[in-house]
Each structure stands twice: as C-alpha cells, then as structure tokens.
Amino acid sequence: MIIKENGVWTYPSGRVRRKGAALEQLRRQCWLQHNETCQNCGERVYYTARFAGDPLAYDMAHIKSRGAGGSDTLENVRCLCHSCHMQEHSGH
Numbered sequence: 001m002i003i004k005e006n007g008v009w010t011y012p013s014g015r016v017r018r019k020g021a022a023l024e025q026l027r028r029q030c031w032l033q034h035n036e037t038c039q040n041c042g043e044r045v046y047y048t049a050r051f052a053g054d055p056l057a058y059d060m061a062h063i064k065s066r067g068a069g070g071s072d073t074l075e076n077v078r079c080l081c082h083s084c085h086m087q088e089h090s091g092h
C-alpha cells in the first residue's frame with residue numbers, strides 16, 4: 001500500500017516520491033542546504049521554479065535516479081547548476 005500525504009508518496013519499499021508543491025519544497029531545501037552553490041563546480045546558482053535552461057540556473061539532481069528507484073529525499077539529491085547537470089547526463 002502506498003501512503004499518500006500532502007503530495008509525498010511513500011512506497012512499501014521505503015522509496016519516497018514527491019509531487020507538485022511537495023517536490024518544489026524539496027528543491028528549495030536542497031538549494032538552501034548547499035548554500036545556493038553548485039556542488040560540482042562551486043558556482044553560485046539561482047533558484048527558479050520554472051525550467052530556465054540557463055547554465056547557472058539551479059537544477060536538483062538525483063544521486064540514485066528516479067528511474068532506478070531513487071527517492072525524492074534530501075539524502076538523494078544534489079544541488080547542481082544546469083550546465084553541470086547536463087554534462088553529468090551526457091557522460092553516461
């Protein structure tokens with residue numbers, strides 16, 4: 001059974017998925033926790049709720065991808081600039 005509470009879905013496996021405002025809240029927490037700084041290149045990134053596509057726009061990156069069963073939790077996300085996030089994906 002999946003427990004759904006305020007946009008946070010918790011699966012029996014312990015996996016956590018967030019939707020809508022709950023996901024956006026996590027994005028903001030991640031950004032603040034890492035001092036608004038890209039964890040890869042150290043550049044300051046600006047927060048935007050919308051996808052900006054700008055190299056220095058903040059991107060929340062999953063450590064273990066959602067597709068691989070990763071959770072939407074602070075422990076499983078990193079604060080990256082859009083540029084580093086794209087490089088990470090192109091390297092795979």
Ligand SMILES: [Zn+2]
Nearest residue numbers: 038041081084
């Ligand atoms: Zn970066």
